[in-house]
Amino acid sequence: MAYLQPLSATHHPDLIDSFSVFERILGFVPNSMLTMQRCPEIVKGFTVLTEAVMSPHGSVDMGFKRLIAHFASKAAGCRYCEAHSLVAAKIHGVSDEKVAAVWDYKTNGLYTEAERVALDFALAAGSVPNGVDEALMINMKHYWSEQEIVEILAAVCLYGFLNRWNDSMATDLEEPPKALADTVLKGHGWTAGKHLS
Numbered sequence: 481m482a483y484l485q486p487l488s489a490t491h492h493p494d495l496i497d498s499f500s501v502f503e504r505i506l507g508f509v510p511n512s513m514l515t516m517q518r519c520p521e522i523v524k525g526f527t528v529l530t531e532a533v534m535s536p537h538g539s540v541d542m543g544f545k546r547l548i549a550h551f552a553s554k555a556a557g558c559r560y561c562e563a564h565s566l567v568a569a570k571i572h573g574v575s576d577e578k579v580a581a582v583w584d585y586k587t588n589g590l591y592t593e594a595e596r597v598a599l600d601f602a603l604a605a606g607s608v609p610n611g612v613d614e615a616l617m618i619n620m621k622h623y624w625s626e627q628e629i630v631e632i633l634a635a636v637c638l639y640g641f642l643n644r645w646n647d648s649m650a651t652d653l654e655e656p657p658k659a660l661a662d663t664v665l666k667g668h669g670w671t672a673g674k675h676l677s
């Protein structure tokens with residue numbers, strides 16, 4: 481059960497625009513934002529950052545950025561964000577087959593070598609202590625431009641905030657991400673853990 485309960489989405493009417501961003505990303509307003517609204521300016525600031533990092537105008541595919549977020553969340557151990565990032569990946573164009581094979585990425589033909597390197601990078605960058613070394617960065621530069629590397633790392637860092645937030649708050653996991661994670665991730669050891677209401 482969450483340590484702080486989410487407030488109603490209508491609690492702060494001035495957050496309607498911020499909440500609509502997350503409805504587009506996930507199909508619903510996440511409990512993390514509903515809890516965070518106790519400090520409305522944090523929601524507004526986080527929304528601006530989310531729109532910048534996950535922009536459709538970037539060089540890295542929006543759906544793939546969500547897979548990056550999934551791997552960073554896996555490294556950080558945030559089960560809530562692992563589930564959320566997969567829902568967002570599907571909404572932003574990642575196929576059901578590719579989502580289902582997410583943890584077979586090293587061998588599954590649905591993933592390119594460039595994607596494999598970026599997902600390895602997300603795992604290393606999301607780890608504590610950080611696991612990015614010179615060899616991994618050289619490999620990244622082989623497949624990704626400097627702008628793309630910045631976008632990929634920005635997705636890792638954005639979710640770093642969410643990983644800490646949701647694990648510290650034991651945010652209750654909503655049904656759509658829980659159902660997807662139960663289907664896709666349970667066989668790889670995932671459980672909702674403390675994120676069950």
